[in-house]
Amino acid sequence: MGEGRDQRVLSRALLLLGALLLASGAPLRSASAQRLDTLTSAPRREIAIDERLATDAGLRIGDLVTVAQEPGGRGDTVRIAALVQRRADPSEIARGEYRVHLHLDQLQQLLRYGDRVDRFAVATRDGAAAAESAMEAINDAAFGFRAHRSRDIAVETSTTFAVVSRFHRAIGVITVVASAIFLLCIMLLKIDERRRDVAALRLMGISARSVMRSVMLEAAFVAAAGSALGVAIGAAASAIVNWYYRGVYRTPLAFALVTADTLVLAVSLSIALGLVAGFVAARRLLRVPPLALFGR
Amino acid sequence: MILTLALRTLARHRVRTLLAVAGVAVSAAMLLDMVMLSSGMRQSFRALLVEQGFQLRLAPRGTLPFDTEATMADASATVARLRARPEVERVSAVLGSQLHVARPGSAAGEGTVTAFAIGIDPRVQGDYELLDGRDADTAAARADAPVHVVFSDGLLAATGARLGDTVQVAVGHDPQLRAFAGQRRAIVSGRARFRFLAEGQRAAAIALPALQAMRGTDGHDRASVIMVRTRAGADVEALRQWVDRAVPQATAISTELAMRQVDERLSYFRQLAFILGSVSLVVGFLLVTTLVTVSVNERVGEIAVLRAIGVARRRVVWQILLESVAIMIAGAALGLLLGLVTARYLNGILADFPGLPAAIDFFLFQPRAAWTALGLLVAAGVLAGIYPSWRGASLPIARTLRQEAVG
Numbered sequence: 231m232g233e234g235r236d237q238r239v240l241s242r243a244l245l246l247l248g249a250l251l252l253a254s255g256a257p258l259r260s261a262s263a264q265r266l267d268t269l270t271s272a273p274r275r276e277i278a279i280d281e282r283l284a285t286d287a288g289l290r291i292g293d294l295v296t297v298a299q300e301p302g303g304r305g306d307t308v309r310i311a312a313l314v315q316r317r318a319d320p321s322e323i324a325r326g327e328y329r330v331h332l333h334l335d336q337l338q339q340l341l342r343y344g345d346r347v348d349r350f351a352v353a354t355r356d357g358a359a360a361a362e363s364a365m366e367a368i369n370d371a372a373f374g375f376r377a378h379r380s381r382d383i384a385v386e387t388s389t390t391f392a393v394v395s396r397f398h399r400a401i402g403v404i405t406v407v408a409s410a411i412f413l414l415c416i417m418l419l420k421i422d423e424r425r426r427d428v429a430a431l432r433l434m435g436i437s438a439r440s441v442m443r444s445v446m447l448e449a450a451f452v453a454a455a456g457s458a459l460g461v462a463i464g465a466a467a468s469a470i471v472n473w474y475y476r477g478v479y480r481t482p483l484a485f486a487l488v489t490a491d492t493l494v495l496a497v498s499l500s501i502a503l504g505l506v507a508g509f510v511a512a513r514r515l516l517r518v519p520p521l522a523l524f525g526r
Numbered sequence: 527m528i529l530t531l532a533l534r535t536l537a538r539h540r541v542r543t544l545l546a547v548a549g550v551a552v553s554a555a556m557l558l559d560m561v562m563l564s565s566g567m568r569q570s571f572r573a574l575l576v577e578q579g580f581q582l583r584l585a586p587r588g589t590l591p592f593d594t595e596a597t598m599a600d601a602s603a604t605v606a607r608l609r610a611r612p613e614v615e616r617v618s619a620v621l622g623s624q625l626h627v628a629r630p631g632s633a634a635g636e637g638t639v640t641a642f643a644i645g646i647d648p649r650v651q652g653d654y655e656l657l658d659g660r661d662a663d664t665a666a667a668r669a670d671a672p673v674h675v676v677f678s679d680g681l682l683a684a685t686g687a688r689l690g691d692t693v694q695v696a697v698g699h700d701p702q703l704r705a706f707a708g709q710r711r712a713i714v715s716g717r718a719r720f721r722f723l724a725e726g727q728r729a730a731a732i733a734l735p736a737l738q739a740m741r742g743t744d745g746h747d748r749a750s751v752i753m754v755r756t757r758a759g760a761d762v763e764a765l766r767q768w769v770d771r772a773v774p775q776a777t778a779i780s781t782e783l784a785m786r787q788v789d790e791r792l793s794y795f796r797q798l799a800f801i802l803g804s805v806s807l808v809v810g811f812l813l814v815t816t817l818v819t820v821s822v823n824e825r826v827g828e829i830a831v832l833r834a835i836g837v838a839r840r841r842v843v844w845q846i847l848l849e850s851v852a853i854m855i856a857g858a859a860l861g862l863l864l865g866l867v868t869a870r871y872l873n874g875i876l877a878d879f880p881g882l883p884a885a886i887d888f889f890l891f892q893p894r895a896a897w898t899a900l901g902l903l904v905a906a907g908v909l910a911g912i913y914p915s916w917r918g919a920s921l922p923i924a925r926t927l928r929q930e931a932v933g
Contacts (some may be wrong), residue, residue, distance in 0.1 A: 299774050301587040329596070371853070389880045397875050401802065404868060408552040408806075412813055415545040419820045422542070478793065514541070 245504050275336050276311035282480050283328035297330065300339055306340065308332075316481050353379075410503050417507040418447055421515050428515055429523035438516045445512035446505055454506025457497040464488055464496070528841060532848035535821065546817045547857045550903070553810035554861020558899040559869045560803030565797050566890030571788050574721060574885045575781050578652030578802055579613065580618070581762045582754040583784070584769060584776040590787065591751040591779070592722075594745065598698070598775045601749035608752070618652060619749040620826035621645035621737050625730055626706065628694040630686050639684045641728035645737030645749075646718075652721075652753055654678075654731055659689045659716035663733040673736045674715040676797070681728040687714045695730070697740045708740030725884035726878075752776070798828060807906055810857065814910035818850045822914040827930030829918050834927060839919045847908060847913035854907030860899050866891065 277297065279289065289295065291310055298305025303403040314331065338344065352368075354360040361379065366376040421428075431441055475485045515523070536543045560784045582847050584604070586596035598604065601619045608617045625643035646654055648661040656676065663674045672692055677685075687693055698707025712732070720729045738745040756762055762780050769778035779787075789796070822829070829842060869889035 389878075393876060393878045393880075396878075397872060400872055400875055404552065404556055408549065408556065408809060411545060411549040411552060412809060415542070415549055415813060416816065418542055418545065419816060422539075423820060423823075475794070513876070 252327060269428025274307060275333065277308045278312035278314050278331040279310055280329040281315055283330070284310075286328075288415045297332070297340065297371070305352040306336065308336075324361045406499065406503075409500075410507070413453070413503050414507040414510060417452075417504070417511040420446060420448075420452075421508075421511040425515065425518075425523045430522040432516075432520040432523075433512075442509070445515075446508040449504045449511075450501055453501045454497070456504075457500040459489070460496065460500065461493060528845045529848055532845050532852060535825075535845075536849055536852060536860040539821070542584040542817065543853065546695075546853050547860065548814055549619050550810045550857025551814045551860035551864055552853055553806040553813070554858045554899060554903055555865035555868055556806040557803050557810075557902065558801040558862055558865030558896065559872060560806065561889060561895045561899050562865075562869055562881050562889045563872075563890065564799035564803070565791060565895060567886065567888045568785065568789065568794065569888045569892065570885065570890050572781065572785060574883060575605060575784060577721065577885075578753075580616075580652050580755045580757075580771070581781050582756065582766055583779045584752040584754070584773065585779060586750070587775055587777050589777065590784075595622075597745075597748040597750050598623065598752070599748055600775075601747050601752065603747075604749075604752060604773055604776070608754055608769075611765065613752055613765055615757045616650050616713050616755040617755045618647060619734060620651070620751045620753065621734055621741075621745060622750040623697050623737055623741060623745070624699070625694045625732075626699055626709075627681065627685050627687075627730070628696075630687050630691045632691055637797065639681065639728060641678075641681045641684075641730050642723065643695075643730045643732055643737060644823070645734035646731050647734055648676075648731070651731070652755075654718040654720045657717045657719055659714075660730050661716055663736065665733055665735055670710075672713045673733060675712045676716040676718045677714050678718060678720050678727060678729040678730040681725040681730055682714070682717060684728050687719065689714055694732060695732070695740075698742070698744065699735070702895040703712075705733070707742050707744065710736070710740060719884075721885060722883050724881055727881075807902055810854070810903065811906040811910050814853050814907060815913060816849045817853070818846060818911060818914040821849070822846060822918045826918075826921055826926050830921055830926035830930065833921065833923045843915040843919045847911035850911030850914070851904060851907040854903050854910070858903040861903075862896055862899065 274294070277295075283289065288484060290308055291313060293310045294307055295310060296307050312331075314329070316329070332340070338346065352364060354364050365377040365379060371467070378428045408418065428441055434440070465488050468488050471486040472484055583591050584598070585591045586594070586598050589596050601621075605617050605619050608614050623642065623643050623645070625641045626638040627641055628638050646653060646662070647662055654676065659676070660674065662676045675695065677687065680687070685693065693712055693714060694709060695712045696709030698705035700706070718731060720727065720731075723729050734749075738748065741748075753764070756765060763782075766778040766783070767778045769776065832842065833839070869891070873887055873889040876882075877884075
């Protein structure tokens with residue numbers, strides 16, 4: 231392993247153990263009342279904390295804090311060297327705890343953990359094939375270890391979001407059904423309102439096919455205009471949702487995305503629904519004799 | 527008379543009316559589901575928390591119960607202090623741990639099944655309901671004697687164990703050394719439903735001292751959660767504040783506080799319910815307004831004739847309002863049935879949330895939810911009828927009759 235790679239592994243292990251410390255309920259208190267500690271000659275160890283903790287506890291870079299395994303227990307006084315932003319990780323959204331990043335050796339000492347880590351993260355140079363062979367090599371050679379693909383872990387940890395996604399899809403289907411009925415109803419009313427116009431056109435010799443085309447074209451225009459308005463409202467709603475939930479959960483994660491796929495699906499579904507609604511409404515009207523449409 | 531006229535007017539355009547009722551039904555179903563969603567999960571979570579009457583839970587400082595692997599030291603001293611309080615009726619200390627269970631006939635480490643174990647005192651516990659067999663031991667037996675444990679159905683199925691079987695259980699697995707921190711023999715004496723765990727989750731209950739002893743120094747006199755039941759009329763909030771002051775290693779969480787934290791974590795679903803419920807209501811309102819307005823426009827001549835022969839403006843207003851309310855009520859009745867079906871389906875989707883207790887329902891039917899949905903729909907129906915009824919009632923009689931006669 232190259233030095234850079236070692237550092238990557240180390241920093242990831244450090245991050246994971248940092249989470250463990252928080253899980254142990256380690257307190258962070260301002261050490262402003264412990265200035266005597268600064269008289270010791272040894273240089274202060276440094277830590278990084280997440281910006282939510284900094285905001286909530288009123289901490290800044292350069293502040294001294296004490297970290298310990300137990301509330302009120304003996305710990306180390308350290309200096310805050312950096313503030314870090316939470317990653318855009320969906321699995322962390324509902325978790326309210328704070329994160330502290332310590333050097334691996336210091337955390338191992340604090341937890342009396344010995345020379346142990348919870349896991350290693352390994353980055354390979356040549357993509358998926360290299361990752362596969364590295365995983366096989368580790369699993370064949372290492373005793374007491376088990377290597378997993380990152381994507382397998384991602385699937386495992388994103389179960390919650392897969393459930394939410396299925397829920398959204400089900401809600402989407404109900405919405406589409408409601409929209410289809412609404413659109414059909416509106417088209418029926420629109421066409422019904424034009425009974426006399428249609429009757430006049432038929433009596434003038436305009437073919438039923440032309441009337442049908444005209445009605446369907448009109449339905450497509452209505453659906454397209456509605457889709458355009460819907461896309462604008464959707465984009466605005468997406469921006470509001472992201473702004474609001476990023477504030478609530480204090481994460482850079484995007485909660486609602488208007489993608490090209492979404493746009494194509496929404497617009498094509500809307501136009502298709504409009505055309506079906508127009509066809510049904512026009513067919514119903516064209517079955518009635520023109521004079522009957524005039525009420526005679 | 528007015529009602530008959532309103533219904534006959536609706537029956538005149540059957541397809542149109544049926545479509546409107548169907549549209550309102552889907553909106554009503556969605557509205558009912560969202561009303562159920564906004565209150566259901568809260569109610570079912572509260573019911574779960576108060577089911578056993580424990581009003582206060584002590585978790586390691588800064589954490590929620592079983593949210594992390596943190597534990598509290600000096601658990602027995604804390605329990606004793608709590609029991610000494612006059613307002614406290616019952617205290618139950620619980621230690622959580624990963625448990626490795628060997629299948630009957632095999633040793634620990636060979637084909638073990640991993641489960642979640644709770645160390646409890648069965649006399650005071652509120653975590654599970656014994657379904658079959660006898661309960662777990664109340665105290666640790668001698669280390670070389672088997673301890674009686676209770677398994678969930680999921681664990682019984684995974685291990686293939688039956689009541690009365692002796693299995694090897696262990697904690698603290700070291701993958702490098704392939705060794706355990708502690709292990710002992712256990713007799714599967716009972717089958718239980720664990721209230722706070724997911725359906726099918728592998729779980730076991732074992733005497734607290736036995737589990738603490740198996741974990742060695744790591745588990746010595748430690749607990750993950752301490753649950754407190756107070757006597758009737760006791761001031762829970764005062765007790766919570768006392769615990770916060772007197773037990774520095776713990777955070778005391780009352781049922782109300784837990785509900786607030788759950789509200790915070792699940793705020794997304796409440797907000798989604800509010801937004802989708804509002805949209806459903808607006809869609810239903812727009813649909814009925816449009817339909818009734820078009821219907822009024824189509825029969826301005828009729829309305830003008832009615833007015834000309836002496837029918838009061840008030841009666842015209844009532845008739846049009848009744849038309850919109852009738853569509854709403856018919857749609858709501860159909861929608862409530864549809865809503866119950868879709869709620870069951872959506873609840874089935876959300877029940878797959880990992881670790882969600884089986885007792886939690888996101889969509890909980892309560893008569894109040896149905897009445898709320900119906901009330902909102904009727905109100906929307908009345909509002910939807912205001913514009914067309916105003917239009918119908920304010921028609922200039924002579925001019926309308928002339929226009930209709932001339933065509």
